[in-house]
Each structure stands twice: as C-alpha cells, then as structure tokens.
Amino acid sequence: MLEEDMEVAIKVVVVGNGAVGKSSMIQRYCKGIFTKDYKKTIGVDFLERQIIVNGEDVRLMLWDTAGQEEFDAITKAYYRGAQACVLVFSTTDRESFEAISSWKEKVEMEVGDIPTVLVQNKIDLLDDTVIKNEEAEGLAKRLKLRFYRTSVKEDLNVNEVFKYLADKYLQRLKQQSAEETDIIHTSSNKIGVFNTTGSGHPNQNSSDLNGREIVNLRPNKQRTKKTKNPFGSCRLL
Numbered sequence: 001m002l003e004e005d006m007e008v009a010i011k012v013v014v015v016g017n018g019a020v021g022k023s024s025m026i027q028r029y030c031k032g033i034f035t036k037d038y039k040k041t042i043g044v045d046f047l048e049r050q051i052i053v054n055g056e057d058v059r060l061m062l063w064d065t066a067g068q069e070e071f072d073a074i075t076k077a078y079y080r081g082a083q084a085c086v087l088v089f090s091t092t093d094r095e096s097f098e099a100i101s102s103w104k105e106k107v108e109m110e111v112g113d114i115p116t117v118l119v120q121n122k123i124d125l126l127d128d129t130v131i132k133n134e135e136a137e138g139l140a141k142r143l144k145l146r147f148y149r150t151s152v153k154e155d156l157n158v159n160e161v162f163k164y165l166a167d168k169y170l171q172r173l174k175q176q177s178a179e180e181t182d183i184i185h186t187s188s189n190k191i192g193v194f195n196t197t198g199s200g201h202p203n204q205n206s207s208d209l210n211g212r213e214i215v216n217l218r219p220n221k222q223r224t225k226k227t228k229n230p231f232g233s234c235r236l237l
C-alpha cells in the first residue's frame, strides 16, 4: 500500500487512426457494451472505471481521442497530463498499423515517456488480416512495448490491456517515491526552499539550478476524494 486515505487516479489516452476501435474499447471496458455502429469521435471524450490492482484502488480515466487528423490540434491538448497510453491499430487496416510510430511520437512530444501499450484490435477478423504476426511483434519489439491482441467485439483481452497499464504505472510511482525519499535523505543537510510554481518537467525528479540541487516534491498519488492536498507540487531548492 502507498497511503491509505488516497486513491490513485490515472489519466490514460487511447490513440490511433480513425475506426480502429478506440471508442468501442473504452465503452466495452467502462460500460461492458459493444455496438456495431461507427460514430466518428469529434475531438475527445472520456469515461472512467475503478479497479483494484495489487490491493490498490485505482481510478482509470480513459480519454478517447479522435483518430482523424483534422482534429489533431484539439486532441494534442488533451494528451497533456496523461500518465499512460494505449496505441491502437486494426487487424484490417494497414495504414493504422503504419501510423503507430507517429502516434507514439505525438504523445511523447506532449508528455514524455509514459507507460504505453501496443494493441492490435479486431482479431476476430484475423481471416482478413493485412498485417503479419511477425510484423506486429517486430514493431512492438522495436518500440519496446508490451503487445496485446484484442477483440473488443468478442471482449478478448480488453481488461488485460488496462490492468497492465495500471500495474506498470503503480510500479513507476513506487519507484519514484523510493527515489524521492532517497534524494530527500541525501540532501537533508541543505537549506530547503519551497517553490510551488510546479514548472518543472513532469518526469523530472531532481536537477541543477546554478549548481544547486533542486528536489521536486510531488504527491505520489493524486487526491481524487477525501482530504485535499494544498501543496499540489512543491520544489525544494
């Protein structure tokens, strides 16, 4: 357990070309439903689901982004603050497979390196596949990503995708907490000055400013209910 009175909230962005099944995947996961109709996402949308991972209460906020390029400018703004990412392509759409690297880059440009997973959706249509298994596995290897094959329609592997991301995120959180504790211990002989502007890079734990060490103090969990933390983000000089 990290801390008892808090719940971990994870913002997950689901990205990929149009019609690969992003909205369907989120609907399946959060509402348990699947519809055959295709309704193009305009801009962004979001749904949430609470789960327990390794004894931790986790609230997953799933952001559904439009796959069409015409909405790029809007969707990019919503990547900010994302803590995990699902990159989706479709078994029957070669272009969606070839676009994966550029989707990854778009997200990375906004939020840096976050827990990410590669998903090949619509495996119920494997007979009509336009992507060889080795190609998909090769891409996952090259991008160093965990790879899942899903069928939102048949409800195959969808839960596993989100459980993996939540687990990976929690591991990082614990690792960061441990590292931050170490930094605070090793720099405990320095005079501390708080800076509450929170202007540092989200993944940055410590850095140098005019030769002095800066320690970022961030809550290791987001408070989504119960007591509010007045110090959302502090930096110790």
Ligand SMILES: Nc1nc2c(ncn2[C@@H]2O[C@H](COP(=O)(O)OP(=O)(O)OP(=O)(O)O)[C@@H](O)[C@H]2O)c(=O)[nH]1
Pocket (backbone or CB within 6 Å): 016, 017, 018, 019, 020, 021, 022, 023, 024, 025, 035, 036, 037, 038, 039, 040, 041, 042, 065, 066, 067, 068, 121, 122, 123, 124, 125, 150, 151, 152, 153, 154
């Ligand atoms: N056969 C099959 N069809 C699926 C599956 N997942 C989604 N679909 C269908 O694919 C179509 C597109 O799904 P959406 O979820 O709307 O796709 P999207 O990626 O959100 O599309 P944009 O909003 O344009 O970005 C719909 O007709 C879905 O019913 C699946 O696993 N198998």
